[in-house]
Amino acid sequence: MSNTKLKSVDVVVVGSGVVGSIMSMELASAGLSVVCLERGRSFDVNTDFYKPNVYDELKFDRHSDIFQNLARDTITFRNNNAQTALPMREMGAFKPGEMVGGTAVHWGGNARRFLPHDFEMRSRIEQRYGKSFIPEDCNLQDWGITWDEVEPYYDQFEHIFGVGGKSGNLNGEIQAGGNPHEGSRSREYPNPPTRPSYEGRLFADAASSLGYVPFQGPTAAMTQDYRNLYRVQMLECARGGFCSSHVCAQGAKANPLTSVHPALARQPTFELRPLCNVLRVNKDSTGKKATGVTYIDARGNEVEQPGSIVVLGAYCFSNTRLLLLSGIGIPYDPRTGKGVVGRNYSYQQGGSVHVFFDDREFNPFIGGGQLNTSIDEFNGDVIDRGPLGFIGCAYVNTSARGAAPIKGKVVPPGTPRWGGEWKKAVAHNYRRNMAITIHGTCLSYQHNYLDLDPTYKDAYGLPLLRMTFDWNDNELRMMKYLDERCTEIGRALNGSGLGGKNKGTHFGITGYQSTHNVGGAVMGSNPWTSVVNKYMQSWDVSNLFVVGGSAFPQNPANGPTETIGMLACWAADAIKENYVRNPGSLV
Amino acid sequence: MTLSDNLIGASYVYLLEPEVRFLEAAVEHLIPTDELGPGARDAGVVVYIDRQLASSWGVHGRMYRGGPWMEGTPQQGYQSRFTPQEVYRIAISEIDQHCKTAFGRPFAQLAGDRQLRLLKQLEKDEIALPSLSSKFFFDLLWRNTDEGYFADPLYGGNRDKVGWKLLGFPGLPTSEYRRLVTSSEPYHAEPVSVLDVQTGKVPVDAEGFPKHVIIKRDR
Structure with a gap:
């Protein structure tokens, strides 16, 4: 192993997913020299993901080589401080990626913006319900940004990822056919909305009969051939399923590999270095300035890459862990509540009500989860939660699931787990049920956090990240309420029976839930409760930007990817328009 | 054995x-x-x-x-x-x-x-x-x-x-799904696997999608 120090560049970007690719593109096209370091390998969408092999559920959903290789690096997990955290030995509840393009290469394509309410959740909850409505152990906080500031960057991201949808609020005017509860948008979506599936139409009718306003959820699976902001061509989606966990063989699902990297490769001041595992961010003697990063390259050499600006644009876990390993920011201590790195780790609530039919048969294998019919009446601050006694919200939808045969089978409650009766139930119900899905907020709490594990190490001998996390009463009450509302919608569908997924009161890392891990290096306006300021700039090290899901102070209902992309556009703009001209704190 | x-x-x-x-x-x-x-x-x-x-x-x-x-x-x-x-x-x-x-x-x-x-x-x-x-x-x-x-x-x-026949799962999608995605008619086809296409048992079109053989059913 040799030690090499390379020539300095303007920007070192860690990670090549949604954040790494977009920030590299924006900064390199502004003329800055950019080196992007990625721990995973390069993939060629034309040769690595081709038909028919992309349609292999077992490989891509269970044994995929595009997920993080846990033999080298994983996390440890426990529900609470009294337990000993143990390593996540196999992939389960979530699937962080490890490849050029990152986790978003295998995302589902649900491209929802957050609501204006979500960025100012604490202020708005206090204003409407009073301070005492917030549980004492809840670290609910505002983001330090407002809808009006970031709306243009949502618009920018949607024109990179070719999002299809129908606006429900265009420049303050409510639009028929769209989501009436969304924040005001400055322009229409770049692509038209999807057309509802049979299940979607049934859901829309039932929801309308109860007074809700259904709309087609926004999607990043192209609804027509589309050439994006970076002049990259994407093809119309063939609705063949195999979306989440998979890589689209059509190039129809926008992701960093198909939507950004082809344009990035043409930038003369950009260099991508795959198979490089960053170990730490280096600082100068004052500790207030980053000098670059140190990584292990593909051949095992330790390499120092100096840079004027460092961007951590990796997954929530890696961003937080790199800060802890580099000694940047004060680690969070749950006993005193002091410290910020690792604080406010959060996840996502999910559930579903299944409606079974004897007289209807669907085609559940056609389409994908991003083709869905939704309602937002339970999202944001639409309903009065005062009498309900919980904080939080959800969007509810029915999707053309693209139900695959291993994971997509649903049976009515009371069916045995295996055997002849199970076989009959599976055969009868696979095509005769539809799901009403709940996608809910998860607040942050004092006892849910990330730190370094005292025992378990990665392949380089560095401590694993430790997750201490469990569900809280507030979220369980919210899910009970939403389950009741979705059961009402389910009844209006007049099926032969209803069923649901009850996942218990304790969070477990087995069984896929969502790859929506957020927090640990959150953004905000107060350095005592956040790691980065509103421009994603470290409070402690002003030439370090930490961007991604790690910045979410808590998790809103809508999926995180669109907002992660928006934050990448927002942070890149702050760097190239302000920081480069006048380095130093941006606030 | x-x-x-x-x-x-x-x-x-x-x-x-x-x-x-x-x-x-x-x-x-x-x-x-x-x-x-x-x-x-x-x-x-x-x-x-x-x-x-x-x-x-x-x-x-x-x-x-x-x-x-x-x-x-x-x-x-x-x-x-x-x-x-x-x-x-x-x-x-x-x-x-x-x-x-x-x-x-x-x-x-x-x-x-x-x-x-x-x-x-x-x-x-x-x-x-x-x-x-x-x-x-x-x-x-x-x-x-x-x-x-x-x-x-x-x-x-x-x-x-x-397993796929038991469910009524047609396996690999066809180019027809674009049109069928909004249909309320149950679609039944002989399932096609990755193995079928790899071994040349089922031909594919220019886009790489297999052609399905539709199963006619009395309804």
């Missing part, structure tokens, strides 16, 4: 003969042969398990394998010191030993109702095996049986796509 009772012409890479016998008997209870079609044994699920155990998954190639090993809570997932290869080898041998002690013969040679009762006991962790939890083994066996019956036939199970 004699050739005459190897009805599906199976071959094995990792599993030993007594293990094959054990698994053929066990998986047939988990997904039995009935009027709806073949069960897990005839679908090749034991071949599937064998190939999985011989793959990198069988030795936990992409899983974290470092110690110390503690039992952990159910929420903490797989915490065994054993790889799947070892789990199958150890558990089958210990269950067979249990059966020989209690009933005088290995699992595969017991009457069907006795086997069924034993499987239910394993599932409930009611049989104390010397080296591992019987529920832990049962859960892994059930997970792999489900996978083997419904995964692409590429992996040795789901022979003749029996």
Whole structure:
């Protein structure tokens, strides 16, 4: 192993997913020299993901080589401080990626913006319900940004990822056919909305009969051939399923590999270095300035890459862990509540009500989860939660699931787990049920956090990240309420029976839930409760930007990817328009 | 194993003969042969398990394998010191030993109702095996049986796509799905697998999609 120090560049970007690719593109096209370091390998969408092999559920959903290789690096997990955290030995509840393009290469394509309410959740909850409505152990906080500031960057991201949808609020005017509860948008979506599936139409009718306003959820699976902001061509989606966990063989699902990297490769001041595992961010003697990063390259050499600006644009876990390993920011201590790195780790609530039919048969294998019919009446601050006694919200939808045969089978409650009766139930119900899905907020709490594990190490001998996390009463009450509302919608569908997924009161890392891990290096306006300021700039090290899901102070209902992309556009703009001209704190 | 009772012409890479016998008997209870079609044994699920155990998954190639090993809570997932290869080898041998002690013969040679009762006991962790939890083994066996019956036939199970025919799952999509996605008409087609296309049994169009053979049904 040799030690090499390379020539300095303007920007070192860690990670090549949604954040790494977009920030590299924006900064390199502004003329800055950019080196992007990625721990995973390069993939060629034309040769690595081709038909028919992309349609292999077992490989891509269970044994995929595009997920993080846990033999080298994983996390440890426990529900609470009294337990000993143990390593996540196999992939389960979530699937962080490890490849050029990152986790978003295998995302589902649900491209929802957050609501204006979500960025100012604490202020708005206090204003409407009073301070005492917030549980004492809840670290609910505002983001330090407002809808009006970031709306243009949502618009920018949607024109990179070719999002299809129908606006429900265009420049303050409510639009028929769209989501009436969304924040005001400055322009229409770049692509038209999807057309509802049979299940979607049934859901829309039932929801309308109860007074809700259904709309087609926004999607990043192209609804027509589309050439994006970076002049990259994407093809119309063939609705063949195999979306989440998979890589689209059509190039129809926008992701960093198909939507950004082809344009990035043409930038003369950009260099991508795959198979490089960053170990730490280096600082100068004052500790207030980053000098670059140190990584292990593909051949095992330790390499120092100096840079004027460092961007951590990796997954929530890696961003937080790199800060802890580099000694940047004060680690969070749950006993005193002091410290910020690792604080406010959060996840996502999910559930579903299944409606079974004897007289209807669907085609559940056609389409994908991003083709869905939704309602937002339970999202944001639409309903009065005062009498309900919980904080939080959800969007509810029915999707053309693209139900695959291993994971997509649903049976009515009371069916045995295996055997002849199970076989009959599976055969009868696979095509005769539809799901009403709940996608809910998860607040942050004092006892849910990330730190370094005292025992378990990665392949380089560095401590694993430790997750201490469990569900809280507030979220369980919210899910009970939403389950009741979705059961009402389910009844209006007049099926032969209803069923649901009850996942218990304790969070477990087995069984896929969502790859929506957020927090640990959150953004905000107060350095005592956040790691980065509103421009994603470290409070402690002003030439370090930490961007991604790690910045979410808590998790809103809508999926995180669109907002992660928006934050990448927002942070890149702050760097190239302000920081480069006048380095130093941006606030 | 004699050739005459190897009805599906199976071959094995990792599993030993007594293990094959054990698994053929066990998986047939988990997904039995009935009027709806073949069960897990005839679908090749034991071949599937064998190939999985011989793959990198069988030795936990992409899983974290470092110690110390503690039992952990159910929420903490797989915490065994054993790889799947070892789990199958150890558990089958210990269950067979249990059966020989209690009933005088290995699992595969017991009457069907006795086997069924034993499987239910394993599932409930009611049989104390010397080296591992019987529920832990049962859960892994059930997970792999489900996978083997419904995964692409590429992996040795789901022979003749029996799992997909059971569900009415047509396998690989066609270019027609663009149009069909809004349809309320049930769509039924002979399933097409990755294996079918790789081996040239089913042709594909210029986009790489297979052409489906529609199944006409009386409604």
